[in-house]
Amino acid sequence: GISVNHFSDHGISWWYQAPPETVIAGFKVPLIDEKQARKYFNEPGHVFVDTRHLEHFNEGHVPGAVFLPPNDVQDRFIEVQPFLQENDTLILYCYGPDCDMAEKTAEFLAQMGYEKFMIMATGFQAWKTSGNPVESVRR
Numbered sequence: 001g002i003s004v005n006h007f008s009d010h011g012i013s014w015w016y017q018a019p020p021e022t023v024i025a026g027f028k029v030p031l032i033d034e035k036q037a038r039k040y041f042n043e044p045g046h047v048f049v050d051t052r053h054l055e056h057f058n059e060g061h062v063p064g065a066v067f068l069p070p071n072d073v074q075d076r077f078i079e080v081q082p083f084l085q086e087n088d089t090l091i092l093y094c095y096g097p098d099c100d101m102a103e104k105t106a107e108f109l110a111q112m113g114y115e116k117f118m119i120m121a122t123g124f125q126a127w128k129t130s131g132n133p134v135e136s137v138r139r
Helices: 002-007 034-038 054-059 070-083 101-111 123-129
Strands: 021-024 027-032 046-050 089-093 117-120
Touching (some): 021 101, 034 117, 089 123, 101 117, 117 123
Parallel strands (some): 027 117, 089 117
Antiparallel strands (some): 021 027
16 A cells, blocks of 8 residues: 555555445445444434344444344344334444445345445444444343
8 A cells, every 4th residue: 555655646545435335235325434423323213233243232332223133134133123114224334344244234124125224334343433422231
């Protein structure tokens, strides 16, 4: 990256920048960062969906987030469906830019009739590092 930025007129960004959108099950899905996601926190009609592993969800997640990992999505969906209205905008997240768990869960939800999604592509760690609210499951 350093040599490309030194010799090229078209440098490479020093930090991750998500592309503006992806396509999941025929729907254009905006890819947002933690700052954009924060604007929707506690906004009516927006639900955060954590797609990470259970132990990481328990350690910390966006307050009020619904836990729906792709490896257990069908069984968990029955439990969380009452919290997901079809007209809600679902903001899915996982570990970060190299993680596809949010996309896999979004594909399932699209098959179940949901159409409005955003993916916080920067992931939960970026949310937490930015000083946004975090809650954990106490045992």
